[in-house]
Amino acid sequence: MDSILETARLKLQEMELTDLNFVADLLGNAEVMNYWPKCFSREEAQEWIAKQRDRYNKDGFGYWLVIEKKTERPVWQAGLMKLEIQGKREIGLGYIIHRPFWQKGFATESASACIQYAFRKLKEPRVIALIRPENEASKNVAQKLLMMPEGITEYAGFKHLIFAVEKK
Numbered sequence: 001m002d003s004i005l006e007t008a009r010l011k012l013q014e015m016e017l018t019d020l021n022f023v024a025d026l027l028g029n030a031e032v033m034n035y036w037p038k039c040f041s042r043e044e045a046q047e048w049i050a051k052q053r054d055r056y057n058k059d060g061f062g063y064w065l066v067i068e069k070k071t072e073r074p075v076w077q078a079g080l081m082k083l084e085i086q087g088k089r090e091i092g093l094g095y096i097i098h099r100p101f102w103q104k105g106f107a108t109e110s111a112s113a114c115i116q117y118a119f120r121k122l123k124e125p126r127v128i129a130l131i132r133p134e135n136e137a138s139k140n141v142a143q144k145l146l147m148m149p150e151g152i153t154e155y156a157g158f159k160h161l162i163f164a165v166e167k168k
Contacts, residue, residue, distance in 0.1 A: 004064055005113045012064040012078065012110060014056050015049050019065055022074045023049055026098045035132045037157070055081060061122070063094060066110050068101075075101040078110040080118055085128065085153050085162065091118050093129045095141070102137070108144045115145060119167045126167065130160040139163075 005012040015023065020042070026032060027040035027048060040048060055062030063079035076097040083092040093114055097107050118124040129147055131138045139161070147163035154160070 004061075005110075005117055006069075007109050007113050009069055010075075010106060010110050010113070011067040011069055012113065013067065015052050015063070015065045015077070017046070017049055019074060020046055020049060022065075023077075026076065026096060029099055031099050032096060035135045035138070052079075061117075063096070064114075066106070068106070074098075075106060076110075078107070078114055080114055080122075080127070083128070083130070083155075085130070085155070086151075090128045091122065091124045091126070093118075093127050095138075107137075107141045111141060112145055115165060124167070126164055129163045130155050131163060132158060133161055 002013065004014065024040070024042045024045035027045045028042070030039055033039045052062040059082055061080045063077040063081070065074050066076050066078050067073065068075050076095065078095040079093075081092050081094060083090045093111055095107050095111050115127050118127045129138070129142050130153070131142060133152075142163040145165060147165040149161050150164050151162045152159060153162055
């Protein structure tokens with residue numbers, strides 16, 4: 001599979017159904033999904049992959065599988081999605097990091113590449129991240145990416161902080 005993006009340590013590529021074992025393990029992990037409404041079943045993980053494949057076809061982007069170059073193993077997902085927030089079209093940044101790979105700087109590295117992709121390839125003027133107020137780790141990643149908090153919104157039935165960064 002060809003990479004969409006590459007960083008010093010990571011490759012981001014489209015998810016395939018052959019990634020289901022990893023995706024099901026990731027989305028089924030209670031620690032990883034702590035700020036989501038629930039853990040996903042294997043069937044829901046398969047639907048998640050199908051949803052990303054639809055996004056790739058419709059929008060040209062979605063959540064991508066992140067592969068560690070050194071081991072050639074998947075470590076999490078990161079990517080972009082179209083959102084409508086408070087009546088405005090936005091490009092949202094998202095990342096779901098598997099527990100064994102926390103605290104290695106991979107989230108910041110892959111999320112930064114996604115933001116640059118939005119600015120350079122998609123010609124977007126800004127990128128947002130919706131983060132639950134209690135999710136300190138995600139807020140820290142957003143701040144490392146120089147994203148600034150700019151409000152609160154309701155999304156998927158939960159209160160989220162809106163972090164944003166604009167192209168310079």
